[in-house]
Structure formats: structure tokens, C-alpha cells
Amino acid sequence: MSPAWGLRRAVARRFREPAAQAGDPGHAARLATYLGDLLEPYALGAPGGMAGGQSYGEMAAALLPDEPVDALVLAYDIPDVEPGRATATWLSHVCPGGPMALSVSDQGRAGAHTALRLLRDYAGSGTYERALLVVAEQSALPYEPGVPAEVPAEHCAVALHLGPSTVEVARPRIVRGAGPHDVVDLLGEAGGATVVLGGHLAGVGVKADRVVLADPAQPMTGVWEALASVDGPAVVADFDPALGYLCVSAFGC
Structure with a gap:
């Protein structure tokens, strides 16, 4: 590739x-x-x-x-x-x-x-x-x-x-059995990238210059709808409490 x-x-x-x-x-x-x-x-x-x-x-x-x-x-x-x-x-x-x-x-x-x-x-x-x-x-x-x-x-x-594209996609990471606060270690230092957080990650203290919160009323599409409004490098992070999945996908980072 x-x-x-x-x-x-x-x-x-x-x-x-x-x-x-x-x-x-x-x-x-x-x-x-x-x-x-x-x-x-x-x-x-x-x-x-x-x-x-x-x-x-x-x-x-x-x-x-x-x-x-x-x-x-x-x-x-x-x-x-x-x-x-x-x-x-x-x-x-x-x-x-x-x-x-x-x-x-x-x-x-x-x-x-x-x-x-x-x-x-x-x-x-x-x-x-x-x-x-x-x-x-x-x-x-x-x-x-x-x-x-x-x-x-x-x-x-x-x-x-x-x-x-110049906005390269890193291989998405999906961690099962994680909790919301595990996203801090999973993301690390986001630098200049915008971090988009799903509804269940609101309030988690990630290290980023800019954080965008997805609409919590849209469980599946919220983070991706927010990504569509972001310019430049971005990291999308979401957590599914029912299944215990913590997911991170990076764009242009």
C-alpha cells in the first residue's frame, strides 16, 4: 500500500x-x-x-x-x-x-x-x-x-x-475489555491533531490541544459526523460500554 x-x-x-x-x-x-x-x-x-x-x-x-x-x-x-x-x-x-x-x-x-x-x-x-x-x-x-x-x-x-491522499489512515486499534480512562494511554500525546471523542469518553483527560465531543445522541455516527467537520490531522476515539470495546482510528497523524 x-x-x-x-x-x-x-x-x-x-x-x-x-x-x-x-x-x-x-x-x-x-x-x-x-x-x-x-x-x-x-x-x-x-x-x-x-x-x-x-x-x-x-x-x-x-x-x-x-x-x-x-x-x-x-x-x-x-x-x-x-x-x-x-x-x-x-x-x-x-x-x-x-x-x-x-x-x-x-x-x-x-x-x-x-x-x-x-x-x-x-x-x-x-x-x-x-x-x-x-x-x-x-x-x-x-x-x-x-x-x-x-x-x-x-x-x-x-x-x-x-x-x-495525504491524510494517511493508521491501522485502527480495537481493544476489548478496556474502560473509558484507558483511552488516555491508548492515545498518548496527540500533539497537533484534533481528538474526536465519543459520548462515553466525555470528561476523560486526554492530552490534546483540541478536543471535539461527538453528539452523544448518535451512538454509532456521532464521532464520524464530528470528523466530517474537522480540518487537519484527527484521531477518532470511541467506547462501547455494552461490549467493552475501546476504539481509536487516526487520520493524517
């Missing part, structure tokens, strides 16, 4: 309206049947409606680049309003370049860092140099999950456009 592989730009968008499918009675009925069948063995009760839900496919499609890319990864945590769609495959079809595409889920906040690590490793192998990482979350959870879960306040998606 060329040392110049990294972040080209980051684009964030909040979606104020629900997906068209979310208001379709036929889709709602099929979704209720599907979710009910999945929930029944776990005695979690009947699913509610997803009238206000959003589609990760539609959200991601709104952030696709005009130029072709080689690889696309969708990272999410909250289920999609359209679980019947193979979203990554569909995005490969509509994205310029027909990229290799996959999804990363069930890792909480670590999902986006895992996706970034995968794309960096793919680029390092000499394939899939130009890439797109889409981090998305929608705010409708139609059932009680039975475990602690943080549901976002709004629908949001962030696209990280990756490829030849």
Missing part, C-alpha cells in the same frame, strides 16, 4: 424524513411477521411499528461519489427498516465502479473501525485502492432487545471517501 492511502473527504448527513417503505402498510405487515418470527424464541414480545424508520440503502445512496470506487463497506448497528434487502449488494449495483461490497454489523461502535481496518488492509494488498465506508444508523427500533441498547435520536449517515 502506498503511504499516501487515506482519507480524501468525509460527508455527513442527517435524514429528517422516514423512508418511503416505512409508511407502506404492506411492507409494515411483512416486517411485523418477519420480526415476530425472529423474536418469538426469545420471549421479547411482539414487535412494534417502524413507521418512522429509515433505509440504509437509501441513506447510503444519497452519499455515493460521482467517481468509481473499488470497495464499499456499510457499517451499522441498529437494524434496517428494510431487512429483506441485501443492502451491500444493492449498493454495489448503484455505486459507480460496481465495487466489491460488504456489511459489518453486530459490533456496536467498533463496527466502523473494523470496516476501516478491512478497507485499509484491502488497499495494502494492492487491490480495492479507492474505497467508500458508510457508517449509518436509523432511529426506529421496533422491539425491546432484552439487553441495554442505545437508540440514536435521528437518522444519520456518514461517508468516508478513501484512496490516494
Whole structure:
């Protein structure tokens, strides 16, 4: 991989309206049947409606680049309003370049860092140099999950456009079993880089000239939305209390 592989730009968008499918009675009925069948063995009760839900496919499609890319990864945590769609495959079809595409889920906040690590490793192998990482979350959870879960306040998606760049991406670090204050040692001295901290890291005394706090109401996308507003070198750090993952990704450091 060329040392110049990294972040080209980051684009964030909040979606104020629900997906068209979310208001379709036929889709709602099929979704209720599907979710009910999945929930029944776990005695979690009947699913509610997803009238206000959003589609990760539609959200991601709104952030696709005009130029072709080689690889696309969708990272999410909250289920999609359209679980019947193979979203990554569909995005490969509509994205310029027909990229290799996959999804990363069930890792909480670590999902986006895992996706970034995968794309960096793919680029390092000499394939899939130009890439797109889409981090998305929608705010409708139609059932009680039975475990602690943080549901976002709004629908949001962030696209990280990756490829030849002077803003090199270091290999993301994901530490399991860590606590919020372990981020101080993990980050070390950030120097002139802006440090973006997830909601559960607010108040931790990191050594940095500038610290930006992500919106705590957006568990998955908060840090990446904040990154999109930062100029220059940046370090993104997030902590998932449910899974005990401490994650750090550096850009241009």
C-alpha cells in the first residue's frame, strides 16, 4: 500500500424524513411477521411499528461519489427498516465502479473501525485502492432487545471517501475489555491533531490541544459526523460500554 492511502473527504448527513417503505402498510405487515418470527424464541414480545424508520440503502445512496470506487463497506448497528434487502449488494449495483461490497454489523461502535481496518488492509494488498465506508444508523427500533441498547435520536449517515491522499489512515486499534480512562494511554500525546471523542469518553483527560465531543445522541455516527467537520490531522476515539470495546482510528497523524 502506498503511504499516501487515506482519507480524501468525509460527508455527513442527517435524514429528517422516514423512508418511503416505512409508511407502506404492506411492507409494515411483512416486517411485523418477519420480526415476530425472529423474536418469538426469545420471549421479547411482539414487535412494534417502524413507521418512522429509515433505509440504509437509501441513506447510503444519497452519499455515493460521482467517481468509481473499488470497495464499499456499510457499517451499522441498529437494524434496517428494510431487512429483506441485501443492502451491500444493492449498493454495489448503484455505486459507480460496481465495487466489491460488504456489511459489518453486530459490533456496536467498533463496527466502523473494523470496516476501516478491512478497507485499509484491502488497499495494502494492492487491490480495492479507492474505497467508500458508510457508517449509518436509523432511529426506529421496533422491539425491546432484552439487553441495554442505545437508540440514536435521528437518522444519520456518514461517508468516508478513501484512496490516494495525504491524510494517511493508521491501522485502527480495537481493544476489548478496556474502560473509558484507558483511552488516555491508548492515545498518548496527540500533539497537533484534533481528538474526536465519543459520548462515553466525555470528561476523560486526554492530552490534546483540541478536543471535539461527538453528539452523544448518535451512538454509532456521532464521532464520524464530528470528523466530517474537522480540518487537519484527527484521531477518532470511541467506547462501547455494552461490549467493552475501546476504539481509536487516526487520520493524517
